[in-house]
Amino acid sequence: MQQETIAAIATPPGEGGIAIIRVSGSEAIAKVGAIFKPRIKDRALNQLHGYQMILGWIVDDQGQPIDECLLAVMRKPHSYTAEDTVEIHCHGGVLAARQCLEQVLGQGIREAYPGEFTQQAYLNGRLDASQAEAVIEIIRARSKKALNLAVKQLSGYNSRYIHRLEDRLIQAAALIEASIDFPEEVGEPDYEEIARLLAEVQHHLGQLLAAGKRAEIYRSGVKVVICGKPNVGKSSLLNWLSGRDRAIVTEIPGTTRDIIEEYVNIKGIPVRLIDTAGIRKTEDRVEAIGVQMAQQAISEAALAIFLLDITSGITLEDEEVFHSLNPDRTIILINKDDLVEKQIDHERIQACFPGIPVIFGSVREEQGLNELQNRVEAMILSGLGREGEVEMLLSARQQQILQDCQEHIESVSEILGQVSLDCLAVEISELLEDMSELTGKSLKADAIERIFRDFCIGK
Ligand SMILES: Nc1nc2c(ncn2[C@@H]2O[C@H](COP(=O)(O)OP(=O)(O)OP(=O)(O)O)[C@@H](O)[C@H]2O)c(=O)[nH]1
Ligand SMILES: [Mg+2]
16 A cells, blocks of 8 residues: 655654654655755765665755754665655754754655654554554553563464464354365264363453453552541651652651642552541541541542541541441551550451451551552552463553453354354354454454554654
């Protein structure tokens, strides 16, 4: 397919060391060559082999330099898009890059839509749908784990996994086809074997969906709220987990009156950590608003770390805070365990807050905090299957397809042996078609549009 030559600034706007303009398509080298003056006279852009660079100036219509640039040439199909590509490395900053781009566009090259370079790569067969989706995941990754998974997906790991599932369906289809084509010799297909193959695929689809949910945590992160009555050490914990003095800490109860948010990383999980005002009845208007906001934050969080002060015993205030918490999503930290005066023990805790995981520790002395992080991780990941089985990022699009396939397999399994072989063959081939959308090389236009609409310009 002949694709238009396109161009866009591939680096983010704003000041920086360099900015890169990417030009891709069959006319890229010739048209950029026409507005480029090489530093060494007898060299020219179109003489370059792939992966070579050349220094010179992008010039305006009068031949006056716009910016000094380094140009990289990549020749088809050995480029990101699998088209001839020129990357213009100009000085960072809004104006230089913009003016160079305008000069490029002046050559009759069209400005690229968001994600269009990756779309070219997809249309040229260099990436399949799953790999194209991995590109946006890499760009957006906010934790090391999410990045690892996305890079794995880009390498084609996910696609290979799906293809192995497709192979099982193809085996089932072959059993049916053989009975249709050679009824005399083959007789009835081996329904047991077909059922086994379908069950296997179904099992793996379930695992994939669970893995996708687990990966989603690493991709999007979760909201964790730190709550408790005043002065128990909430802000101290936020500061410790974020590794800096983000919130004010004093011995005065009611120090924090606002919501304080900080992105932290707990055991590789991106966490939006929220420190709240100590919850208590108060006449102070500002503090009262803070308490309301704390309660709102608690209701929105995926998990609450509920702090108590070991020296104060379990008070009515503590019990009131506990009432606003979801016991299944709560971890209790009994803080200030470094102090001698201990008014809370395990028995007391179990009596007041039965079944809630409890850690005794001290933020000041950094005790129990590793255990706390392990607990947080375990609770966030609980119910999402065991780690290390399958690991995979799934886009919303892929999740939907997997769920559809699950339902489809279920209905096929139910009618197995009760419908004609032709009908069964059609069902299995439809199933294969659905599944091929996961990694699809020839998706429908709207599916392609959905994949690429989230991309940024220049990618
Ligand atoms: N001994 C001891 N003191 C602590 C510990 N953690 C916090 N503190 C002290 O307890 C006091 C209150 O700490 P904060 O972190 O401000 O408590 P808070 O829960 O945010 O308080 P409010 O914002 O008022 O609700 C400060 O003087 C801290 O230094 C601890 O583990 N041991
Ligand atoms: Mg505080």
